Amino acid sequence: MNAPNQSGWKPAMELSEDGMHNGPATTTGNRALMLEEPLLFEIGRVDVTGVDLPAIDPAAPTRLGGLARSEPIGLVGLTEPETVRHYTRLSRQNYGIDLGFFPLGSCTMKHNPRLNEKMARLPGFADIHPLAPQSTVQGALEVIHQLGGWLCTLTGMPAVAMSPKAGAHGELCGILAIRAAHEARGDAREVVLVPESAHGTNPATAAFANYRVEDIPATPEGRVDVAALKARLGPDVAAVMITNPNTCGLFEKDFREIADAVHAVGGYVYCDGANFNAIVGKVRPGDLGVDAMHINLHKTFSTPHGGGGPGSGPVVLSEALAPYAPLPFVRKDDAGTFYLVEEEDREERGPTFGRMTAFHGQMGMFTRALTYMLSHGADGLKQVAEDAVLNANYILRAMEDILHAPFAASGPCMHEALFGDKDFGGGLSTLDVAKGLIDEGYHPMTVYFPLVVHGAMLVEPTETESKAAIDQFVTAFRAVVERALAGDEALKQAPYYAPRRRLDETGAARKPKLAYEG
Amino acid sequence: MRYLPLTDTDRQAMLATIGAATVDDLFVDVPEVARLDGPIHGLPMHASEMAVERHMKALAAKNLVAGEVPFFLGAGAYRHHVPASVDTIIQRGEFLTAYTPYQPEIAQGTLQVLFEFQTQVARLYGCAVANASLYDGSTACWEAVAMATRVTKRKRAVLSGALHPHYAQVVKTMAHFTGDTIADAMPAITAEPDLDGLIARIDEDTACVVVQYPDILGRISDLTPVAEAAHAKGALLVVVNTEPVALGAIKSPGEMGADIVVGEGQSLGVGLQFGGPYLGLFAVRDPKHVRQMPGRLCGETTDAEGKRAFVLTLSTREQHIRREKATSNICTNSGLCALAFTVHMTLLGEKGLRELAADNHRLACLAADRLAKVPGVEVLNNSFFNEFTLMLGGKPAREIVRDLADRGVLGGVSLGRLYPGVEALEHALLVAVTETTTEEDIERLAQELEASIKETV
Numbered sequence: 012m013n014a015p016n017q018s019g020w021k022p023a024m025e026l027s028e029d030g031m032h033n034g035p036a037t038t039t040g041n042r043a044l045m046l047e048e049p050l051l052f053e054i055g056r057v058d059v060t061g062v063d064l065p066a067i068d069p070a071a072p073t074r075l076g077g078l079a080r081s082e083p084i085g086l087v088g089l090t091e092p093e094t095v096r097h098y099t100r101l102s103r104q105n106y107g108i109d110l111g112f113f114p115l116g117s118c119t120m121k122h123n124p125r126l127n128e129k130m131a132r133l134p135g136f137a138d139i140h141p142l143a144p145q146s147t148v149q150g151a152l153e154v155i156h157q158l159g160g161w162l163c164t165l166t167g168m169p170a171v172a173m174s175p176k177a178g179a180h181g182e183l184c185g186i187l188a189i190r191a192a193h194e195a196r197g198d199a200r201e202v203v204l205v206p207e208s209a210h211g212t213n214p215a216t217a218a219f220a221n222y223r224v225e226d227i228p229a230t231p232e233g234r235v236d237v238a239a240l241k242a243r244l245g246p247d248v249a250a251v252m253i254t255n256p257n258t259c260g261l262f263e264k265d266f267r268e269i270a271d272a273v274h275a276v277g278g279y280v281y282c283d284g285a286n287f288n289a290i291v292g293k294v295r296p297g298d299l300g301v302d303a304m305h306i307n308l309h310k311t312f313s314t315p316h317g318g319g320g321p322g323s324g325p326v327v328l329s330e331a332l333a334p335y336a337p338l339p340f341v342r343k344d345d346a347g348t349f350y351l352v353e354e355e356d357r358e359e360r361g362p363t364f365g366r367m368t369a370f371h372g373q374m375g376m377f378t379r380a381l382t383y384m385l386s387h388g389a390d391g392l393k394q395v396a397e398d399a400v401l402n403a404n405y406i407l408r409a410m411e412d413i414l415h416a417p418f419a420a421s422g423p424c425m426h427e428a429l430f431g432d433k434d435f436g437g438g439l440s441t442l443d444v445a446k447g448l449i450d451e452g453y454h455p456m457t458v459y460f461p462l463v464v465h466g467a468m469l470v471e472p473t474e475t476e477s478k479a480a481i482d483q484f485v486t487a488f489r490a491v492v493e494r495a496l497a498g499d500e501a502l503k504q505a506p507y508y509a510p511r512r513r514l515d516e517t518g519a520a521r522k523p524k525l526a527y528e529g
Numbered sequence: 530m531r532y533l534p535l536t537d538t539d540r541q542a543m544l545a546t547i548g549a550a551t552v553d554d555l556f557v558d559v560p561e562v563a564r565l566d567g568p569i570h571g572l573p574m575h576a577s578e579m580a581v582e583r584h585m586k587a588l589a590a591k592n593l594v595a596g597e598v599p600f601f602l603g604a605g606a607y608r609h610h611v612p613a614s615v616d617t618i619i620q621r622g623e624f625l626t627a628y629t630p631y632q633p634e635i636a637q638g639t640l641q642v643l644f645e646f647q648t649q650v651a652r653l654y655g656c657a658v659a660n661a662s663l664y665d666g667s668t669a670c671w672e673a674v675a676m677a678t679r680v681t682k683r684k685r686a687v688l689s690g691a692l693h694p695h696y697a698q699v700v701k702t703m704a705h706f707t708g709d710t711i712a713d714a715m716p717a718i719t720a721e722p723d724l725d726g727l728i729a730r731i732d733e734d735t736a737c738v739v740v741q742y743p744d745i746l747g748r749i750s751d752l753t754p755v756a757e758a759a760h761a762k763g764a765l766l767v768v769v770n771t772e773p774v775a776l777g778a779i780k781s782p783g784e785m786g787a788d789i790v791v792g793e794g795q796s797l798g799v800g801l802q803f804g805g806p807y808l809g810l811f812a813v814r815d816p817k818h819v820r821q822m823p824g825r826l827c828g829e830t831t832d833a834e835g836k837r838a839f840v841l842t843l844s845t846r847e848q849h850i851r852r853e854k855a856t857s858n859i860c861t862n863s864g865l866c867a868l869a870f871t872v873h874m875t876l877l878g879e880k881g882l883r884e885l886a887a888d889n890h891r892l893a894c895l896a897a898d899r900l901a902k903v904p905g906v907e908v909l910n911n912s913f914f915n916e917f918t919l920m921l922g923g924k925p926a927r928e929i930v931r932d933l934a935d936r937g938v939l940g941g942v943s944l945g946r947l948y949p950g951v952e953a954l955e956h957a958l959l960v961a962v963t964e965t966t967t968e969e970d971i972e973r974l975a976q977e978l979e980a981s982i983k984e985t986v
Contacts, residue, residue, distance in 0.1 A: 051645045051875055060881030062612055064964070067887040074894060076749040076912030078779045080883075085652035088878015095614050098642070098872055102623035105638035109622030115631075122532055123626050126578050132616075135589025140602040141804030142942045143593070144934040150591030151803045164571040176664035176805065177861040179848070190706055215848035215858035219675075220706045224853040262558040293556055298563045309861065313532075317619075317865025318639035319629040319661070319825065321806030337702075354698070355949030365702030369605055369667035369695040369793075370804025382585055388575035389568035391530055397552045398535050404555055405543045423547075423555040449635055454628075460849075477534035478543060504833070509634040512833035516633075519830035519842040523819060525658045526648040 045510060048100040052527040055087025061094050104510040105318070106454045112476060112484050114406075116427045116457035116469025117210070117258055119288050119310035121399075124386065127313065127379035136378045141370035145350055151374060152349035155341045158381045162306060162325055165392070166287075167297025170333035172326045173340065174372035178285055181305025181324025182216040182252070184337055184367060188303055188328060189250045189279045190220055191335040191364040198277065200249035206235050208259055208461040213252045213283060222249060229463050233259035233418035233429070237269060244276045254283035255299070256290065256425035258461040258469070259418055260403065270300025279303065279332065287311045288473075289400055289426035292393030302329040308373070312380035323376035334361040339371055398474035399426040402481055406470055409485045414492050417464050426473070432466025437498025441466035446505040446513065447491040453484060530575060595801060595939060599970035601896075603916045603961025604745070604942040605666065605693050605771045606804065607796045609885075610965055615798050615872045619865055629825070629861070633840045634832075639864065640839035643827035646871040653776050653874075654790040655783020656812035661825040661841075662863040663809030666771055666793030667699040670739065672811060672823045672857055673767045673789045674700055677737035678709055679821050679856070680765060685734045687764075690714035691722050691744035693771060694947050700739070709736075715948070718920070718957060720911045722748050728758040735764040737789070742768050742782055743775055745947070747913040747959065756786025765789060772796055773810070774963075775914040777886030783814045790814070797877075798869030808866040820846060823857030885964060889915040893962040896971045900960065903979045909957070916961040918944075924982050926958040932981045938974055 040047045073079060089097060106113070113120035131137065139148050159171040172188075175181035186203070193200050203217035206227045214224040225243070228236045235253060251273050255263045263269070270280045282296055282304040288311040290296075296304050308314045308323040316322075328336055338360060339351045351371070352359050387395060400423070407428035411419045415433035418424070432441045445455035445468075457469040470488075472481055494502050506512065535543075540552070549555055556564065568574070576584075595608050602608070619625065623638060630636030630643075643661045650659035663669045674686045686704070688697050688711060697713050704711045712730055717723050722744055731738050738759050743749045756766045768782035770792035782790040794808035795801075813822060820843060828842035848855040877885060893915045901908045905922030919941070921929060926943035933940035941961070944954040962971070 048641070050641065051871075052648060055875065055878060057879045060878045060884070061614075061876035062881045062885070064881060064884035065888055065891075067884055068891075071887070071891060072894065073778075073890060074897075074910070074912050075779050075890070075914065076751070078749055078751060078912075080776075080778060080780050082780075082784070084777070084781070084879050084882065086649060086874065086877075086879040086882060088881055089875050091612070091614055091876065094872060094875050095618065097875070098618045098868075099621065101638040101641050102618070102621045103638065104635075104641075105623040105627045106632070106635040107623045107626035109626045113626075113628070115628055118628055120626075120628060124532055126581060128620065128625075130582065130585040130589075133586060133589040134594045134596060135586075135592040137800055137802055138595045138608070139592050139803050140595055140600075140608070140801050140939070141606055142602055142604055142946060143595070143939060144931050146931070147593035147934050147939070148803065150588040153591065154588055161572055165569060176668065177859075179858045179860045180664060180668070183858060187702070187706055210860075211847075211849040211852050211855070212858050212860050214853035215851070215855040218853035218855075219858050221708055262556075264558045264560060267560060267563070290556075290559070292569050293565055294559050294563050295565060299560075315625045315865070316628045316861075318624055318627040318636075318642075318868065319864030320861040321664075321863045321866055322861035323806075353949070365705065366695060366698040367668075367702060368665060368699060368805070369693065370665075370807075373805040374803035375806050378585065382581055385573065385576055385581040385584055386532070386578070387530070389570075389572035391533070391575040392572070393565075393568060394530060394533060397555075398533055398540075400555050401535070401540060401543055401547075401552055404547045404549070408547050422558055423549070425555075445632070446634070449632065454635065455632055475532055475534065478539040480534075506634050510637050511634045511836060511838045514633050514832050514838050514840050515830045516840055516842070519828040519840050520845075523826070523842055524829040525644075525819065525826055525842075526651045527644070 046100050048097060050527055051097065052087055055089050057087055059090060060088045061091040111452055112480055113454040114456045114470045114472050115454060116471040117285060118457065119471060119473060121313055121473035122475035123313055123315040124383060127382045130382045131375050131378040149349055152341050154377050154381055155371065156343055156349055158377050161384055162327055165291055166304065166327045167295030168327035169330050170328040170336060172328060172336045174337055174368050175305065175324040175326055176368055176373055177320060177322030178305055178307040178324045179212040179216060181326045182212055183219065184326045185281050185303030185305060186216055186220045187364045188332040188335040192332055193249055195362055200247055202248050204243060204248060204251045206253060208257055208463045209252060209254055210283060210285065232421040233261050234263055235269060237265045240269060241272050244272055246276060248276060248278045250279045250281050252281040252283060254286060256286045260424040260427040260429050261418060261421060262425055266299045285310060286426060289396055291396050293396045302332050308376045308380040313383045314376045314379040321373055321376065323373035335364045337365060337367045338363050395474045402472040402474065402476055403428050405481060406472055406485060410488065413489060427469055427471035429464060430468040431464045435495045437500060439495045439498060439502055441468055443502045443505065444491050444495050447494065447502050449506040450508050451487040451491065453487060598937050598939055599973045600939045601941045601960045601962065601974060602939055604947060604959050605793060606801055607772055607961060607963055608801055608965055609796050609963050611798055611800060611873060612876050615869050618872050619869050624868055630841060633838065637839060640827050642868050642871055644829065644839050646867045647827060649871060649874050650810050651812050653773060654812045655781025656790055656814045657816045658819050659812035660822055661827050662867040663811055663824050663859060664863060665807035665809045667696045669791035669809035669811050670696045670769050671700050671703045673791045674737060674739065676789060676821050676823060677765045677767060680818060681736040681763060683734055683736035685710040685736055687730045687735055687738040688713040689727050689740040690716045691746055692739055692741045692769060693745050696769060715951060716745060718909065718953060720909060722750055724750060724755055728755060731758055731762050731764055733762055735762055737765040737767045739767045739769060742770055743914050746909065746918040747916040748910050749779055749912040749914060752785040774886050774889055777882035778890055778914060788814055794870045798873035799866050806863055806866055808863045808870055821856060824859050824862055888964045892966050896960065896962045899971050899975050903975055905982050915963055916959060919958045919960055921956050921958055921982060923956055924985050925955055928985055929981050932985060933977055936977045938977045940974055940978060
């Protein structure tokens with residue numbers, strides 16, 4: 012949690028001409044604990060290493076086919092103390108959940124339990140090879156089997172594909188299964204329907220699988236326009252991709268009706284399960300007519316986001332799509348032995364659409380997610396969803412009197428609360444509010460997404476925040492919003508206190524500099 | 530419920546603020562038929578840290594740990610020593626619990642690491658620009674093919690027969706749906722790869738030719754003629770590398786004219802982990818191709834005070850901006866694995882990577898010489914780095930591998946496992962040797978292999 016600041020200290024709002032704190036410049040450019048750090052290539056040396064290895068014997072015979080490297084690679088090294096310091100100093104320029112409240116909507120930045128880390132590092136999981144004889148990795152196969160089984164139980168679905176490497180890869184898995192199922196009955200369909208509020212990965216995935224993407228409009232209440240959807244359905248529609256709960260933070264209450272209508276015209280229903288954390292233990296997507304849904308283990312099941320991955324995106328599948336699941340997958344025989352079904356097992360593998368990745372998926376994430384599930388259990392997982400939804404509604408109601416909440420009248424939200432930038436003064440925008448929150452010590456919410464709300468601000472507190480932490484956030488959020496409503500010019504220059512001020516992003520794209528030169 | 534800070538008093542107070550009587554009132558939009566009452570059946574109840582640890586340790590104990598036996602498996606995943614400080618760094622909460630750096634002012638740590646990572650990968654591959662990572666080598670391989678079809682506006686890819694078969698399968702799976710044509714082949718069991726045959730398959734419709742280096746059998750060959758032949762037909766050369774340590778000893782793909790270089794980065798910093806998470810590397814030799822690249826790119830810029838800073842850039846290629854017109858659907862990539870790679874590579878440096886590569890090669894040469902003395906065994910390769918192919922004199926390699934495991938030796942990957950049902954390949958065994966292999970391990974493999982061959986029909 013962000014502990015309340017009881018020291019009474021507040022930074023002065025008056026800034027010197029250069030926008031800095033008042034105070035003398037330092038020789039180093041550092042400001043006490045705010046430390047600048049050069050690039051590796053400015054401090055590393057070609058002849059330095061932090062690993063003790065045997066010296067190269069230049070006379071040793073080689074069998075490198077005459078292709079021994081003669082030119083320098085261009086790498087530099089540091090000793091261990093220098094390496095640890097370099098990356099530790101860099102780490103301190105990052106915001107993480109461990110530091111404070113991180114309400115990034117749709118991304119589910121919840122606490123990452125450290126037991127998960129410890130278990131994933133057990134040599135029995137971390138130090139085994141994907142192609143080791145199956146008799147020597149029975150425990151690993153059992154982890155995949157057990158986790159997959161529990162994902163089926165939680166979603167009420169009959170089958171699961173475990174190999175997708177992240178959410179978007181899971182979407183691809185589901186869409187390829189849908190295409191394969193249509194192809195199997197000689198039914199070439201061309202269109203996938205996607206709501207405007209969808210994650211960008213949805214249309215990108217459908218397009219990658221060679222479908223034409225068409226938008227489904229939303230109602231003023233922030234849900235799929237069922238009438239418009241039904242009007243568009245026909246024999247050319249392969250599937251709909253609907254996020255539920257959706258990215259406006261609302262449950263699609265007509266999901267079953269939509270699913271039935273899609274099935275009636277021979278289409279399939281893909282559910283983007285990025286927001287499954289809101290309903291785990293409360294609703295089973297299988298009861299809503301879903302044919303395929305990916306589950307982000309790095310969202311619902313607390314595996315760390317790591318500054319951009321790795322994720323893991325298992326996909327649960329309906330009876331209709333299960334035969335097309337990708338290879339390999341794990342089965343258990345009557346004697347209790349676990350085994351992999353691969354390309355060679357012609358009868359058992361079924362009409363699979365093929366292989367999506369070299370090996371069996373994100374084992375390191377499976378062990379973390381299974382550890383988390385065991386920790387929470389059936390009772391705890393349900394509590395997770397309830398607390399996540401409770402925290403989000405608390406924020407929605409604490410803000411709606413001063414911040415435009417376009418769907419607040421639609422009823423309770425699920426795990427995230429959506430706001431817009433209406434009535435901001437002085438040309439101030441959502442971006443300015445986000446940067447103002449950085450100065451207050453928070454990671455901003457998701458901004459400008461979903462696209463259906465002007466200047467969207469999507470706030471997802473998750474269940475791992477205390478009431479005190481949320482109360483303090485609300486106080487800070489309200490203060491920044493009030494400044495935006497009042498047209499406070501100073502907000503346009505925020506953040507003032509972060510390791511960097513606003514960046515020249517246009518310049519970065521106009522003349523891309525993507526590697527160190529020198 | 531050690532991960533849930535709300536107390537019942539908090540919950541009641543919050544419900545009162547919201548104006549709801551019970552938490553179920555917040556789920557009112559969920560149709561009643563779909564609502565679950567009571568705990569989910571089929572899952573255990575919550576458990577203490579100690580109890581969970583016991584359960585997970587019991588599962589882990591059912592696996593044979595690579596580090597506890599003589600170990601020779603490779604074929605796209607290699608066991609290297611990872612310095613202790615790598616894991617210490619990646620477990621810092623500021624890295625571990627950060628998100629994709631969408632707010633650059635408070636994500637300079639991740640962003641500067643990505644810039645260093647991109648520079649290291651580009652230089653290792655002999656390229657101009659590398660991206661901020663993809664899922665793994667196999668998916669990076671498909672992304673390279675997809676990019677080549679965009680650049681050349683052609684729809685046919687030629688795969689070398691000596692490309693990792695799982696990589697080839699991933700490419701074929703995807704191409705089936707995109708409508709691209711994949712010309713693949715089986716590997717020829719020969720001392721030298723058949724590059725002339727590969728070149729002969731390149732035609733005017735070819736978008737790219739995909740070659741692994743070192744190849745699936747461990748062979749190393751000069752790809753310059755393939756690059757020239759591809760370029761002469763207007764095609765791109767995609768080079769796949771599954772063992773980045775090799776590039777500390779042999780020429781970079783970029784030096785030989787590769788246009789796109791992709792690979793698996795798992796060898797450095799990441800570990801075996803039963804196949805994932807791994808680290809997809811992706812680079813291009815010519816900067817003009819940057820705007821067709823998939824995935825995130827980190828670039829240098831300045832902030833409002835003129836200080837150097839880093840930011841995700843050229844996002845107009847990506848799904849969150851371009852949606853159905855994006856160059857890839859990838860969002861989350863392998864950020865933390867990229868950090869592990871970067872820290873490991875920083876510890877090694879130019880000097881350490883070259884020494885590590887030399888040590889791998891030295892031990893592999895020792896192993897090849899010793900194993901060649903096992904009656905009935907021949908080393909196929911003329912050239913190799915740290916992995917080579919053994920011919921087992923007509924004995925089935927798959928059974929030998931299983932038998933070796935029963936004898937407490939993880940002896941390699943049989944081609945029978947990688948190419949099931951292909952008779953011509955079932956007597957070949959891939960053996961990988963790294964700095965973690967001891968001379969005693971090699972001797973033990975030689976002796977057990979000799980015994981196993983004698984006893985296997």
